[in-house]
Amino acid sequence: MNNLQVRDTNKKKIVNFLYTNNGATKQKIAKTLGLSMPTVSLILKELSARGLVKKSGTLKSSGGRKPVVNSLAYDAYFSVGIEITQNHLRFVLINLGEDILHYKIIREHFQNNDAYYKKLADYLETFLAGSGIDRSLLLGIGIALPGLFNTKKNLLEYSPTLQVRNLPLGAITKYISYPVLANNEANLAGFAEIWHMDEVESAVFLSINKGVGGSIIVGNKVFNGMNGRAGEFGHMTIVKDGLTCSCGKKGCLEAYCSTQVLTEPNFTDVDEFFASLQMGNQYCMQKWETYLDYLATGINNLRTVFDSDIILGGEIVQYLKQYSDLLRRKLLPLNSFGEPLNYLHFSRYSDKASAIGAALLLVDAFLSDDTIRPPRLNYSDSA
Numbered sequence: 001m002n003n004l005q006v007r008d009t010n011k012k013k014i015v016n017f018l019y020t021n022n023g024a025t026k027q028k029i030a031k032t033l034g035l036s037m038p039t040v041s042l043i044l045k046e047l048s049a050r051g052l053v054k055k056s057g058t059l060k061s062s063g064g065r066k067p068v069v070n071s072l073a074y075d076a077y078f079s080v081g082i083e084i085t086q087n088h089l090r091f092v093l094i095n096l097g098e099d100i101l102h103y104k105i106i107r108e109h110f111q112n113n114d115a116y117y118k119k120l121a122d123y124l125e126t127f128l129a130g131s132g133i134d135r136s137l138l139l140g141i142g143i144a145l146p147g148l149f150n151t152k153k154n155l156l157e158y159s160p161t162l163q164v165r166n167l168p169l170g171a172i173t174k175y176i177s178y179p180v181l182a183n184n185e186a187n188l189a190g191f192a193e194i195w196h197m198d199e200v201e202s203a204v205f206l207s208i209n210k211g212v213g214g215s216i217i218v219g220n221k222v223f224n225g226m227n228g229r230a231g232e233f234g235h236m237t238i239v240k241d242g243l244t245c246s247c248g249k250k251g252c253l254e255a256y257c258s259t260q261v262l263t264e265p266n267f268t269d270v271d272e273f274f275a276s277l278q279m280g281n282q283y284c285m286q287k288w289e290t291y292l293d294y295l296a297t298g299i300n301n302l303r304t305v306f307d308s309d310i311i312l313g314g315e316i317v318q319y320l321k322q323y324s325d326l327l328r329r330k331l332l333p334l335n336s337f338g339e340p341l342n343y344l345h346f347s348r349y350s351d352k353a354s355a356i357g358a359a360l361l362l363v364d365a366f367l368s369d370d371t372i373r374p375p376r377l378n379y380s381d382s383a
């Protein structure tokens, strides 16, 4: 079990129902979910005692008492997600409804030392002050990390991008005085993307940054695999004896589809590369064509294996969207089943997805776990 797993309880069903239906009467909830009226009444009472459900109006009566409309109080609590990358820190504040209320990206080179972790906590405090929220309503902090994160041991086992091994979460969050949960950035990005996609239960998320990774979501749960390495799509072999990958092996997807492939050696970041591409730079256009050929190969392999929706994410996505016709043209002839490309989606949150997913860890824990006390009881003296 891990924190990304959402318990399928009646409570969760009701909360989810209220998430997607902007207000509903007790009767409608009971009827739609096939629950008894007393069960629904009991759960609504508990949720409203926790500040999660509010009465948002009444409907016209067809005789007798007017039916009350119940809505989820999205602003009852807040959560902060932090994504730690090699060169940046991304902070996002969301409410229970996954609405982004405050966002900040800070250029800060990762260093595995106390000075960096102290700075991280200081940036967080500045971010919170800037957001203007009441800290007593903060559920806690979620952290998205690049690399293999062991949720049982709360240990970053290996991160090539941060160049660390076996780094305890406790070291990173030493100066942070709120509850903290963490997970791998690609898992979290996928988690953020499907949180609101009610029609999608299973999907594959392909995350393209300097590293290429992803996650596999089956039945609204992240599939971790035997060693927590499921979804490491960056290291699928797509070219036998091909280019050397960051993992030391040859021909991995990451060696062909990392953003580094586009930026090196001439550009400092993807923004610069795409600026040149859009100006019609021949060299960039050629590079981009080749890049998309390999990307299409990777995507087609994933579709063949999983037969599910595929969501593309990471920092490339804001640009990739503009070239989606070109990508689709490359994908079509690869498909063995002649199927349409409506399985392909682009990330809704683009480069913010991991930070949002991290923040959702706390929301998810709060919504699904009875043992989490309302945070205002937890840290009255930490603000």
Ligand SMILES: [Zn+2]
Residues within 6 Å of the ligand: 234, 235, 245, 246, 247, 248, 249, 252, 253, 254
């Ligand atoms: Zn590799």
